[in-house]
Amino acid sequence: MDVMRRWFRWSAYWPVWSGYAAAGGSALYGALGVFWAMGGGGFPFAPVEDDRASGSILEGSQAGAVAPVMAVVGLIGAVAALAMTRRWGRNGVRRALLGFGWGLAGLLVLIIPDFSLLAVIAFSPLLLVFAFTGVPGPQEGIGDILYWHRTNLIILFVIGVLWALTTLAYQRRTRQVCAHCGRGEATIAxxxxxxxxxxxxxxxxxxxxxxxxxxxxxxxxxxxxxxxxxxxxxxxxxxxxxxxxxxxxxxxxxxxxxxxxxxxxxxxxxxxxxxxxxxxxxxxxxxxxxxxxxxxxxxxxxxxxxxxxxxxxxxxxxxxxxxxxxxxxxxxxxxxxxxxxxxxxxxxxxSCRHCRTPARVRHEEGQVRPFTTSA
Structure with a gap:
């Protein structure tokens, strides 16, 4: 329980570290995109045998067409994530950063992946056992289940979640509300x-x-x-x-x-x-x-x-x-x-432990405002 409690305490500071993590993930895939565009091996969407293919929308694509896009989006994303973390941008720049962030998060979380993460979640107890006992049947090991084409989609999913957290924190900060809970002096719907x-x-x-x-x-x-x-x-x-x-x-x-x-x-x-x-x-x-x-x-x-x-x-x-x-x-x-x-x-x-907004609310003209000490 102590380990779980420490994890929850650390994860509570996601508005701080998520932007740097998203920048790191984007920079990594930006660099890999350059590598694959130059003919490097291991392109995760290349055509393979059916038993090693994923169900991604990009499965079976050519590195020459997709890798340069990955390089450009990844390297731009690294800069954009750092800009969001530093709270740069107003008006049009802010809207552009928000559009880029939410668009990239949706692409990486909802569009590109397949059923792989859902399968891993459903069979996680068995996979934990198989890691020690070996996989029954013709498979040679966990690598026959979590092969690169499939693992890559899970990594992209995680980076997409980091992008969603980064964009949400940036959106809240630039609205002058609490980055952790989204509440502030403004009325609550x-x-x-x-x-x-x-x-x-x-x-x-x-x-x-x-x-x-x-x-x-x-x-x-x-x-x-x-x-x-x-x-x-x-x-x-x-x-x-x-x-x-x-x-x-x-x-x-x-x-x-x-x-x-x-x-x-x-x-x-x-x-x-x-x-x-x-x-x-x-x-x-x-x-x-x-x-x-x-x-x-x-x-x-x-x-x-x-x-x-x-x-x-x-x-x-x-x-x-x-x-x-x-x-x-x-x-x-x-x-x-x-x-x-x-x-x-x-x-x-x-009550938010970061902005101290209390949990109780009162209604005013069809809206809701948080109670304050002066209320």
Whole structure:
């Protein structure tokens, strides 16, 4: 617990270190872009065999076309991230930096990745075991699962998250509000009050729980021998491939378990540990313990949904709609889960330890203002 507590304390200063981390990541890929443009090996989107290819939108592209763009964007990004950290720019320059930052974050987090991070999250316990016992089956090791084309997408995702944090901190600082909580002397919108967040957050939870249901039904049906959304030949192929049906069933069960945990964002046991967690029963659940994992899964689900959307258009649905169509709904799963986590954070947030803005609010003319000592 002490290690976790120190981590949370360090992560609370994200407006300070995220900009430098984003600049470092952008500079690294800018330099790699130059290297790949000059013919260097290891270009992560180069055409490879199907069993080593990723589902990225850039998969199969040529280094001569993509690497120079990576070099330019990466090196410009390093300068822009440092400028945001130093709070440079006003008016038009500020808008340009914000547009660049949010655009790059969206590209790296939502558009370029595939399902890799979502798969790593779902199978992280098994991957931890495999690191010590080896991977069963024909694979030679973890490297056959986290190969470079796939690992590169996870790294780009992390850099994209850093860019989102950098841009958010810059946007708040240049608005003269607290970079940590976004609150200040300005009025607070009514929809961010705990009462409003509880209402719309409940609907977000319902969407997040309902969107993966078609995926869960199809994978459980396949395991039971029912070719729902696929051909008989494809089901026969999965039966003959060791572990393939079991992996699908495991993903479905993990999704169902995630839906149960998502309910905690609107249930009392999501705020106070219930009796069945005997070693913490009755204690307050730290908000970050729910918000951070939910946000991470939400961000990972959306690009996985876009990947299934692209693959559906490429292959056509037809009688094999069960392969990709259920995964298209992950876009709504991620969006709903992200909004539910945000609503939970709004309800649970207390006084900001950085700007000292209190948690209590009062309504004025349809808006909400924080209580102050002079109120």
């Amino acid at each position: 009514r929809w961010t009050t705990p009462e409003a967040a509880r209402r719309w957050g409940r609907w977000a939870v319902y969407v997040a729980c309902a969107a993966p249901v078609p995926y869960e039904i199809t994978r459980i049906a396949w395991y039971a021998g029912i070719p729902l959304g696929i051909t008989d030949d494809f089901l026969r192929m999965m039966r003959e491939t060791p572990g393939m049906l079991e992996v699908g069933l495991g993903c479905a069960l993990a999704s169902i378990g995630g839906a149960v945990l998502t309910q905690g964002l609107i249930r009392p046991w999501g705020e106070i540990y219930p009796r069945w967690i005997w070693f913490r029963a009755g204690r307050r659940v730290p908000p970050a313990l729910a918000v951070v994992p939910a946000t991470l899964v939400a961000l990972a689900a959306i690009p996985a949904g876009f990947m299934n959307l692209r693959m559906s258009f490429d292959a056509g649905l037809g009688e094999s709609w069960g392969l990709n169509a259920p995964g298209m709904l992950w876009i709504f799963w991620g969006a709903g889960l992200g909004l539910a986590a945000y609503a939970y954070a709004l309800r649970r947030r207390g």
